[in-house]
Amino acid sequence: MTTTTEPRTEAPEPRPSDLSVRELARWAWRQLTSMRTALLLLLLTALAAVPGSVIPQEGVDSLKTSRWQDAHPTLTPIYERLGLFDVYSSPWFSAIYLLLMISLVGCIIPRLGVYWRALRAAPPAAPRRLDRLPAHAAYSSDESPARVLERARGVLKGRRYRLADPVEGGDAVSAEKGHLREAGNLLFHLALLFVLAGFAWGSLYGYKGGAIIVVGDGFSNNLTSYDDFAPGRLFDPDVMEPFTFTVDDFAAEWLLAGPRAGMARKFEAPLTYRAEPGAEEQTYDLRVNHPLSIGGTDIFLIGHGYAPVITVTDGDGNVAYSGPTVFLPTDGRTFRSFGVVKAANASPTQIGLQGELYPTYGFTQDTGPFSQFGDALDPFVSMTVWEGDLGLADGTPQSVYAMNTAKMTMLEKDDGAPFRVDLRPGESVDLPDGLGTVSFDGLERWTRVQISRQPGIQLALGGVIAALIGLLGSLFVRPRRIWVRARETDDGTLVEVGGLDRTEGGDPAEEVAAIVAALRGDGPDRPAADETGEERDA
Amino acid sequence: MTDASWETLSNQAVAAAGVVYFLALLAHLVQWSSLRKVPVGSARRATADAAGEALQDAPVAVLERDPGEERRTALFARLGLLLTVLACGLHAVAMLGRGMAADPNRVPWGNMYEFTLSGTFFVTLLYLLFYRRLGLAWMGPLVDGFVVTMLMVAVIWLYDPVAPLTEALNSPWLVIHVVSAIIATGAFTLGGFTSALYLLKARAGDRSTGYLARLPELPVLDRVSYRLHAFGFPVWTFAVLITGPIWAHQAWSSYWSWDPKEVWAFITWVVYAAYLHARTTAGWKGRNAAWLALLGTATLWFNFIGINYFSTTSQHSYAAPEAAVVSPVDA
Numbered sequence: 001m002t003t004t005t006e007p008r009t010e011a012p013e014p015r016p017s018d019l020s021v022r023e024l025a026r027w028a029w030r031q032l033t034s035m036r037t038a039l040l041l042l043l044l045t046a047l048a049a050v051p052g053s054v055i056p057q058e059g060v061d062s063l064k065t066s067r068w069q070d071a072h073p074t075l076t077p078i079y080e081r082l083g084l085f086d087v088y089s090s091p092w093f094s095a096i097y098l099l100l101m102i103s104l105v106g107c108i109i110p111r112l113g114v115y116w117r118a119l120r121a122a123p124p125a126a127p128r129r130l131d132r133l134p135a136h137a138a139y140s141s142d143e144s145p146a147r148v149l150e151r152a153r154g155v156l157k158g159r160r161y162r163l164a165d166p167v168e169g170g171d172a173v174s175a176e177k178g179h180l181r182e183a184g185n186l187l188f189h190l191a192l193l194f195v196l197a198g199f200a201w202g203s204l205y206g207y208k209g210g211a212i213i214v215v216g217d218g219f220s221n222n223l224t225s226y227d228d229f230a231p232g233r234l235f236d237p238d239v240m241e242p243f244t245f246t247v248d249d250f251a252a253e254w255l256l257a258g259p260r261a262g263m264a265r266k267f268e269a270p271l272t273y274r275a276e277p278g279a280e281e282q283t284y285d286l287r288v289n290h291p292l293s294i295g296g297t298d299i300f301l302i303g304h305g306y307a308p309v310i311t312v313t314d315g316d317g318n319v320a321y322s323g324p325t326v327f328l329p330t331d332g333r334t335f336r337s338f339g340v341v342k343a344a345n346a347s348p349t350q351i352g353l354q355g356e357l358y359p360t361y362g363f364t365q366d367t368g369p370f371s372q373f374g375d376a377l378d379p380f381v382s383m384t385v386w387e388g389d390l391g392l393a394d395g396t397p398q399s400v401y402a403m404n405t406a407k408m409t410m411l412e413k414d415d416g417a418p419f420r421v422d423l424r425p426g427e428s429v430d431l432p433d434g435l436g437t438v439s440f441d442g443l444e445r446w447t448r449v450q451i452s453r454q455p456g457i458q459l460a461l462g463g464v465i466a467a468l469i470g471l472l473g474s475l476f477v478r479p480r481r482i483w484v485r486a487r488e489t490d491d492g493t494l495v496e497v498g499g500l501d502r503t504e505g506g507d508p509a510e511e512v513a514a515i516v517a518a519l520r521g522d523g524p525d526r527p528a529a530d531e532t533g534e535e536r537d538a
Numbered sequence: 539m540t541d542a543s544w545e546t547l548s549n550q551a552v553a554a555a556g557v558v559y560f561l562a563l564l565a566h567l568v569q570w571s572s573l574r575k576v577p578v579g580s581a582r583r584a585t586a587d588a589a590g591e592a593l594q595d596a597p598v599a600v601l602e603r604d605p606g607e608e609r610r611t612a613l614f615a616r617l618g619l620l621l622t623v624l625a626c627g628l629h630a631v632a633m634l635g636r637g638m639a640a641d642p643n644r645v646p647w648g649n650m651y652e653f654t655l656s657g658t659f660f661v662t663l664l665y666l667l668f669y670r671r672l673g674l675a676w677m678g679p680l681v682d683g684f685v686v687t688m689l690m691v692a693v694i695w696l697y698d699p700v701a702p703l704t705e706a707l708n709s710p711w712l713v714i715h716v717v718s719a720i721i722a723t724g725a726f727t728l729g730g731f732t733s734a735l736y737l738l739k740a741r742a743g744d745r746s747t748g749y750l751a752r753l754p755e756l757p758v759l760d761r762v763s764y765r766l767h768a769f770g771f772p773v774w775t776f777a778v779l780i781t782g783p784i785w786a787h788q789a790w791s792s793y794w795s796w797d798p799k800e801v802w803a804f805i806t807w808v809v810y811a812a813y814l815h816a817r818t819t820a821g822w823k824g825r826n827a828a829w830l831a832l833l834g835t836a837t838l839w840f841n842f843i844g845i846n847y848f849s850t851t852s853q854h855s856y857a858a859p860e861a862a863v864v865s866p867v868d869a
């Protein structure tokens with residue numbers, strides 16, 4: 001048994017200025033690691049998390065964010081300065097949780113030492129007066145004190161108490177249990193650090209990207225294949241797994257009746273993939289909630305849409321553009337979609353088309369054309385036609401889903417109304433002025449996949465599971481001390497049992513009663529059946 | 539049975555459960571109002587009777603009250619409890635009916651209506667389960683009143699016909715995630731009641747008649763509240779920080795993406811952690827801790843109700859599930 005009770009000797013008397021700095025630092029550290037500070041930092045964390053749920057966040061939904069910014073021109077610069085569009089990686093949010101973590105470390109480390117010592121210390125000797133304890137019971141017996149104490153040791157051992165070594169001539173037994181409560185609490189707090197580490201690792205070194213892939217097309221995992229790509233700050237492209245895959249098909253089931261008529265489900269995109277060049281070809285049915293994992297990378301199915309196959313033949317009779325063209329849904333329910341076609345090779349002048357696709361065409365005077373349903377039952381495209389300079393030559397990057405019409409003119413009919421290309425699959429139309437022909441040859445589908453790599457995910461998951469286990473120990477293990485004293489008196493042996501529950505509000509009375517019953521031998525609670533005590537308070 | 543008849547059964551069971559909850563509430567009100575003017579000395583006995591505990595060893599001589607009234611109080615207490623049990627059974631039937639009415643059959647928490655139905659069910663169930671262990675007899679009128687109100691709100695404003703789940707909701711993790719979130723919500727709600735009563739009773743001081751005076755002593759309320767929260771917190775941790783992220787990872791490719799619903803679940807978690815800390819911090823014990831518990835309840839319910847209406851970016855849209863999952867791409 002070793003207990004270090006000697007307080008550490010102070011350093012030689014420091015000079016006043018020295019003292020104040022060190023004292024200040026020490027004072028600050030004590031403040032930072034105090035329970036009250038932890039509490040305030042927790043509340044501050046909660047408060048700081050609020051704005052990000054009200055203001056659209058760059059990292060969550062960038063489109064919504066830019067729309068919001070357009071709608072609030074005065075607030076936007078202020079919010080921007082405060083980092084309110086990216087709260088969870090803003091300096092002030094980070095500062096709060098880093099302080100919390102420092103406070104946590106400062107809190108845990110000394111407690112680990114205390115715990116270690118407590119673990120090795122024997123249960124303390126019995127207080128002089130057991131009847132002052134929160135729970136106390138006494139009875140007299142005709143057994144000898146030594147015999148009673150002997151049995152008490154057995155009973156307490158049976159109830160999984162740790163006992164102090166018997167002292168020569170002692171009249172009491174000291175017992176203790178429930179060290180796991182503190183262990184659980186420490187585990188919980190420590191595990192939180194690991195969760196944070198895992199989370200940080202994933203967001204610094206991981207990446208997340210999306211790509212739209214027309215059915216039949218392939219994808220190979222390198223930066224150029226992605227439509228959008230969000231790397232962590234320390235991301236290294238060399239870690240990207242060199243897999244390739246082809247989207248072989250896409251199917252969905254459309255509900256025709258019922259309260260969710262029009263909704264699609266059972267999305268399924270069968271893939272053929274190779275984990276690396278030269279590896280064996282494998283297949284996988286990619287579905288929602290069923291990502292494909294290749295190495296540390298996961299591929300998720302998150303969206304779908306239509307790609308009409310459009311061919312533009314120019315004025316010279318050459319095919320200037322042909323192929324499935326991805327149209328993006330502007331309405332998630334009916335799949336009314338928008339898209340552009342850029343026939344940059346057309347001559348005599350470049351031709352652009354932009355307009356909408358209606359998977360199931362509908363028309364009323366009030367609404368104009370619309371889509372009745374998301375499934376492609378009666379597909380129809382309606383596009384305006386532009387001639388001039390598509391603006392592709394000057395090197396500024398352009399989205400493939402939008403057209404820069406600054407240097408283009410829209411074709412008009414004789415009455416001044418826009419000339420529209422209105423087509424069903426298989427149809428074609430001649431453009432005015434001998435510019436060429438546009439045909440709608442068929443409808444393909446595309447899927448949108450999200451591909452992400454989040455290292456540290458196991459660490460984070462292991463961390464929360466450990467935290468939960470620790471939490472259960474911390475909340476439900478009851479640390480208890482029990483003392484049994486037996487003394488010779490005039491009318492036999494006086495046996496006293498006292499108990500202390502070291503958690504606030506814990507009530508050791510039942511435990512003491514059960515121990516007394518076991519000692520007297522008239523209770524149901526013989527050492528063999530000792531389950532009840534622990535369970536009761538869970 | 540056909541899907542339609544399951545749905546009808548569910549609707550009828552909700553109505554029946556509402557009526558029975560209301561009757562239970564009335565029984566409890568009669569019970570407490572007949573004690574209204576009686577000073578507290580004899581009240582603790584009445585509460586104990588209601589818990590069905592101290593009946594045999596009650597010292598009859600202590601009673602200064604009319605034994606007829608005493609019996610009536612006990613009778614209504616028991617009637618209230620019995621009706622609550624019955625209502626809880628009907629409530630369970632209503633949930634079962636919802637699940638069976640869907641094609642394919644599923645767990646009944648696909649939208650706000652179903653979530654409210656299940657949430658209130660677990661409030662009642664946990665109340666009944668903890669009734670004895672934590673001595674919750676005094677909570678009867680609150681639970682019945684709350685549940686019947688929420689059921690009315692659900693039926694009038696939130697009702698949604700039975701519909702298939704959107705694709706991302708179709709996962710075993712949904713079942714585990716939501717059932718644990720709902721259980722924790724139930725426990726936190728009961729804990730919130732207890733903390734609210736703690737504050738009211740603390741403010742009321744030493745009154746000797748009325749409902750507040752008849753509640754358990756402040757330290758007991760504090761402990762009951764702690765026990766309920768201590769039960770709820772690990773369950774919430776499991777729901778929000780383990781199963782939620784696992785499911786989010788599978789459905790949305792990111793286990794934590796600061797979606798508003800996630801943010802508020804996190805806020806709730808942090809506030810309850812603060813509550814647990816507060817209970818052991820000098821200067822924060824008791825009253826401040828109780829306020830924190832109420833703050834926790836507020837964030838919890840705001841997350842359920844508020845976020846669906848106020849936030850525009852939540853992927854957890856129970857309110858408008860169509861657009862939620864396989865979502866259109868905006869360029």
Ligand code: HEM
Pocket residue numbers: 033034035036038042100101103104105107108185189192474475808810811814815818
């Ligand atoms: C990341 C932030 C933190 C979280 C989420 C957190 C959470 C918790 C929870 C849930 C408990 C309850 C367990 C119980 O009642 O036994 C607890 C207890 C405790 N925490 Fe923290 N904590 C955090 C930071 C800290 C810090 C910084 C300190 C140091 C000052 C600290 C010190 C303690 C102590 C001493 C207990 C035991 C209280 C008791 O006796 O029950 N915690 N914590």
